[in-house]
Amino acid sequence: MSAFKVLASQIADLVGGSLVGDDREVIGVAPLNTATPSHLSFLSNQRYLKMLSTSDAGVAIVTQNQADNVRHSAIVVKDPYLAFAKATHLFDWRPSVSPLISSAALVDTTATISPSAQVCAGVVIEAGVSVGERAYIGPNTVIGRGSSVGSDTRVEANVTLYSNVSVGVRCLIHSGAVLGADGFGFAHNGEDWVKIVQLGGVVIGNDVEIGAGTTIDRGALNDTIVADGVKLDNQIQIAHNVEIGKSTAIAGCTAIAGSTRIGSHCTIAGMSGVTGHLDIADRTHITAMSLVSRSIKEAGAYSSGTGIEPHAQWKRNVVRFRQLDTLSQRVRHLEECVKTLSEEGKE
């Protein structure tokens, strides 16, 4: 990768921390246990506290009370993890956007491409598309009629934006993502399915990240909406007319069914599902592989599923799960019997 040379003082400035010790140059970021004097590192999890005093990291981002344990230079901040996140931007390996439309891209004459944007080889841009300033459109990506990509947005290779998809500024859309495919809408005529033509679009806010292979369907009538600051991991499925509120983060392989509204500042862990036409309150947190099958009105953490256990034991418990209602009734009956017996005993 490219060679970086960054001074500890530059990092301290960027993250708003104080440098303790010499100003030094680092060329990369590494975990405490493998960092060399040429690396920046950080301590955010007390689990790794022991590693701090033995780490050879040239610069370590720590809280005030850990600064003495740092061997070389320290940058003292309130929240080392957040400071580390900011510092990583100094080591971004992606080349900066080169204002250029590749001669191997196919851009419709009615599209508006900012002169500061980069359009790579193999890209196909259809009629009426607009691409904003300093936007990057990666190789072999396709953008359908009338869609728009905002300034400073990066659309990686092999992405598909259908027609009438609007993407805000400073977004990042990873490879294999598909925005604006048809929602899954059919009426049944008694024998076969009749397609409902999906007439809405997709609206993606600003500062949204969309993971590799994630699919966001166009709305049936209205648009599917992803608000500002939303972060979507890989292989997520967002069905038609879903709305996702501001700064909500969703981990990989989760699916949100049609017309459901997810609040703002939620976190949904991986492989979860939310069924259709629900309303999920702001600041709701869903644990991994949970199925949300009813609206959630109060913020908080929610879960479903059973824990992992050895297969042989699980097999026995699963049989019992199928008898659970019966078991419950048997316990109720026992309670009555015992009550009767106790009363008889007292007589």
Added chain:
Amino acid sequence: MSAFKVLASQIADLVGGSLVGDDREVIGVAPLNTATPSHLSFLSNQRYLKMLSTSDAGVAIVTQNQADNVRHSAIVVKDPYLAFAKATHLFDWRPSVSPLISSAALVDTTATISPSAQVCAGVVIEAGVSVGERAYIGPNTVIGRGSSVGSDTRVEANVTLYSNVSVGVRCLIHSGAVLGADGFGFAHNGEDWVKIVQLGGVVIGNDVEIGAGTTIDRGALNDTIVADGVKLDNQIQIAHNVEIGKSTAIAGCTAIAGSTRIGSHCTIAGMSGVTGHLDIADRTHITAMSLVSRSIKEAGAYSSGTGIEPHAQWKRNVVRFRQLDTLSQRVRHLEECVKTLSEEGKE
């Protein structure tokens, strides 16, 4: 998008309904609460009944007994949702297929492309492929040797059809879909996995819709088969040698493991799984995030999983789930004790 102008009488004709009120022109479709006099709307769910009488929709599709509540014009039908589905086709925003092979497409000289088909920029079509009348092959899609695409089928951008994949007529395949990748077949030699070369193909019937990012593997020996009228949502995984029966609909992120046969007219909700070598009866319905791990012989609705609940409560219950077999045995023991006590009491 394009401007549409459609008369209420045209809609009534298409859906087989009777127009009540003036004939009027509408330019789009909208939900009852946002529709203007220029919009078509519909009432299919009694939940939205209240909205009907206040809706400003120029034309509303309703049942006979609701016609009086419509402010402007009504189209009276038996099944408003089905009629609405049909009516959406009048507002299809997709441009009609332009008979043209893009000069930026690469078509093998031995491929047969109908003169009425459209092949977009960046498409790669290998030897022996055939593309039917009025078919549409979207930008950057790849079609492997010997595969075929039927008439009036639409393959969107960035789709991959491997070799020996046959797609019927009037199908719609969304971006990112992959048909004909290798089934997951390996034998174990005691230490490592030995690949089983996947020698079968994929056969897709007519009127099939395949969602974005859905993968359908080629068969190991025979073909993987998707029957006429099947509707597959996004990010579905269909393993090798699966057969899916006529008009079955499967929602997003569901996976069907190898050699399983799904009947006709089934519905499988999202994020469900069906393990391999099973037989699922016609008209079986599976609820969301269920795991089907045995064959289903009788039509009906089936489920697995636990419901969503607050995380703290769930944690306690999950611990109990792991003790369920023991709990059940304890109840059995209690029943015996109580029986003994009762008999002693009667003595």
Added chain:
Amino acid sequence: MSAFKVLASQIADLVGGSLVGDDREVIGVAPLNTATPSHLSFLSNQRYLKMLSTSDAGVAIVTQNQADNVRHSAIVVKDPYLAFAKATHLFDWRPSVSPLISSAALVDTTATISPSAQVCAGVVIEAGVSVGERAYIGPNTVIGRGSSVGSDTRVEANVTLYSNVSVGVRCLIHSGAVLGADGFGFAHNGEDWVKIVQLGGVVIGNDVEIGAGTTIDRGALNDTIVADGVKLDNQIQIAHNVEIGKSTAIAGCTAIAGSTRIGSHCTIAGMSGVTGHLDIADRTHITAMSLVSRSIKEAGAYSSGTGIEPHAQWKRNVVRFRQLDTLSQRVRHLEECVKTLSEEGKE
């Protein structure tokens, strides 16, 4: 497909078996029940034993004790399934790699492409990439700066390799796969998410197969690592800094969260999830749709979830699941009451 003509004796040689009966020519492989005298077949599962004696297969791979039941020729081996796997390679329909860079591919002048490699139309190869001997890069695939593809590796159509992704020799990467997209890493500043630039890469060993639509994220600081001989099915999600041990096989739609280490020789069935920062022992086996939410220290089979059951029955049991902790406490109370009653009875 291509016409194959293979002698039974060639097959016997390849699989290390003994030919019983005439040497014969076969042109393909088929299951016992549909095989003709021109087909090779095999019996590996005792379930299909009855089919053996009536099968018209020209050549059947069987164990010693089944050889007498074969109508035509038999190849006798210890492990027919393994022998069949090896034999399928004689019928591989993929054309051999043609040493050629398509004139419709875009290859950066600083990339190193072996003269024996094939680079198909629409491929985009960025600066500093290396492609090994006899490697195949399918149509419209994109390979980012500085990545490498080893000898005899096959990257199918529409694959995306980001920058700094290293793929070993004899690998097979299916369409729609994305290697090296950003890991899902953000710090929270109290209101919004701050991206952690993902500075690591992806390292794929030798003899690895990666299914269609599978995504493997680049590491945050270190690399994400997939060891030799690993087999990944379709639509799997491997998060940043995961390590997957040698010869582990993972079925479709499974997700492994960040920094988790999966041991060697594991099997993980489809639609399973493993949460982050866990350690899974070698030779662990996880059944379908299980959520592994704690480290597994001992080899063995593990499961979670509830079995499938009729929906009406399931609904009742799910209600009881939510009361399980309470039920358990009620049983404990009953046990105390019964104990007291028994003691009173004995007095």
